[in-house]
Amino acid sequence: VIDASDQNTTHPAVPVVSELSSSTRLTGTGRDVLRMESQHHQIQNVTLTRGLLSASNTILRDCVGSRGALVVYSSSVARLYGRQIRDYFESQVSEPANFMVVDRAESSKSMAAVIEVCERAADVGLGRTSPIIAIGGGVCSDISGLAASLYRRGVPHINIPTTLIGLIDAGIGTKTAVNHGGRKSALGAFHPPEHSLLDAGFLVTLPRRHLRNGLAEIIKLATVSSPELFTLLARDVSTLTSSNFQTPSRTAERVILLSVNGMLTELSHNLFETADYRRKVDFGHTFSPYFEVASGHAILHGEAVALDIALSSQIATILGILTEEDLDQILSLIQESGLSLSWGAMSVDTLWASLPAVAKHRDGDLNLVVPVGIGACDYLGMGAISPQLLRAGHERLQQRSHGTSTFSADRLDVSV
Numbered sequence: 001v002i003d004a005s006d007q008n009t010t011h012p013a014v015p016v017v018s019e020l021s022s023s024t025r026l027t028g029t030g031r032d033v034l035r036m037e038s039q040h041h042q043i044q045n046v047t048l049t050r051g052l053l054s055a056s057n058t059i060l061r062d063c064v065g066s067r068g069a070l071v072v073y074s075s076s077v078a079r080l081y082g083r084q085i086r087d088y089f090e091s092q093v094s095e096p097a098n099f100m101v102v103d104r105a106e107s108s109k110s111m112a113a114v115i116e117v118c119e120r121a122a123d124v125g126l127g128r129t130s131p132i133i134a135i136g137g138g139v140c141s142d143i144s145g146l147a148a149s150l151y152r153r154g155v156p157h158i159n160i161p162t163t164l165i166g167l168i169d170a171g172i173g174t175k176t177a178v179n180h181g182g183r184k185s186a187l188g189a190f191h192p193p194e195h196s197l198l199d200a201g202f203l204v205t206l207p208r209r210h211l212r213n214g215l216a217e218i219i220k221l222a223t224v225s226s227p228e229l230f231t232l233l234a235r236d237v238s239t240l241t242s243s244n245f246q247t248p249s250r251t252a253e254r255v256i257l258l259s260v261n262g263m264l265t266e267l268s269h270n271l272f273e274t275a276d277y278r279r280k281v282d283f284g285h286t287f288s289p290y291f292e293v294a295s296g297h298a299i300l301h302g303e304a305v306a307l308d309i310a311l312s313s314q315i316a317t318i319l320g321i322l323t324e325e326d327l328d329q330i331l332s333l334i335q336e337s338g339l340s341l342s343w344g345a346m347s348v349d350t351l352w353a354s355l356p357a358v359a360k361h362r363d364g365d366l367n368l369v370v371p372v373g374i375g376a377c378d379y380l381g382m383g384a385i386s387p388q389l390l391r392a393g394h395e396r397l398q399q400r401s402h403g404t405s406t407f408s409a410d411r412l413d414v415s416v
């Protein structure tokens, strides 16, 4: 169990009034202020386990207790694990649970889906302490997490991620969001899961492209914050990928643990993203929105993150702040993971034009995260980069991937 909080309390997090300065007498000045100051204590549990749905595993049963629950899963999870999930709840959990399938993809991750979940919760009379449990990828956890933040002004949320992105990112984060008005993650809430239960066994059935998608986020963390994680990946990434993260089992477990720990550490410093706009976890997330949008979302998020990691690292080397040797290690890891270094159709002008919007979201400056070694990073402002630099970086990456833009047939052909 990883405790990302600094205080011990139970859900729901209750504001503790530490100071209430007020007077029962009006001052007669026409300006009387009652000020309530409260501290929001937050605890978030992440449990790593195997065989979560087997009858001998009591973790899920213990988490739910006798509170009842609404279990929300995606259609592929229903097809692959629906029977097991229902059997588990019927045989293990004392209070009957309710189930619903949320048949949504990224393109339909919308408020309508959130309302569907809230309406189902209301229909089954879900109580205010009963959890909504998401079993699926990031789309499922985002929809049900946002529903959990809204229904009865917030009920507990339990995440059981079944994708690699879910295990190391979407399923343990504090944020939930859906797309709206053509904008990605336009409506959302900070609603941390009460508990995330991680079982890498679900990855056995995950399509390889989605596995690589998650791998990109792990490469991100490894490159800027964990030399140990980087070394493990550099050694075993081919086997991890071909076995869907089942072997070498020790490495798979350690990689997931280090990734989760890295993510929670970053979160605990800056839970509501108000403290600092220099965030290591933004590595790979400055140019990536351009790649996703410009490809009409044919390039998945993680694939775009890999392209961004490659370009940001190449830029750092051109600027002389990352050695050629370290750059080679980073680019080799991306390639060995089966991810691409460059996108043949990239337009430097459109990419350049997309950057002010990114800077605006980071309080005015780009804060481009660049590695300065394996496990260390620095931040570059808008003034440090230029279209010429982007073009030079892109050309070098094209040369390294022999101009082929290695999006291969089993994933996607977006090379032009």
Ligand SMILES: NC(=O)c1ccc[n+]([C@@H]2O[C@H](COP(=O)([O-])OP(=O)(O)OC[C@H]3O[C@@H](n4cnc5c(N)ncnc54)[C@H](O)[C@@H]3O)[C@@H](O)[C@H]2O)c1
Pocket (backbone or CB within 6 Å): 074, 075, 076, 077, 080, 105, 106, 109, 136, 137, 138, 139, 140, 142, 162, 163, 164, 165, 166, 169, 170, 171, 173, 174, 175, 176, 177, 202, 203, 204, 205, 206, 207, 210, 213
């Ligand atoms: N809230 C956050 O902090 C956060 C963080 C990262 C990503 N996200 C969001 O997560 C989404 C991406 O998540 P994702 O990559 O998990 O995608 P996803 O939820 O779309 O899942 C990918 C595909 O795999 C299927 N699937 C899920 N588990 C499976 C399994 N075990 N076996 C076979 N198929 C399975 C799904 O049904 C889906 O078709 C995006 O919408 C992104 O915005 C949110």
Ligand SMILES: [Zn+2]
Pocket (backbone or CB within 6 Å): 217, 285, 301, 305
């Ligand atoms: Zn990401």
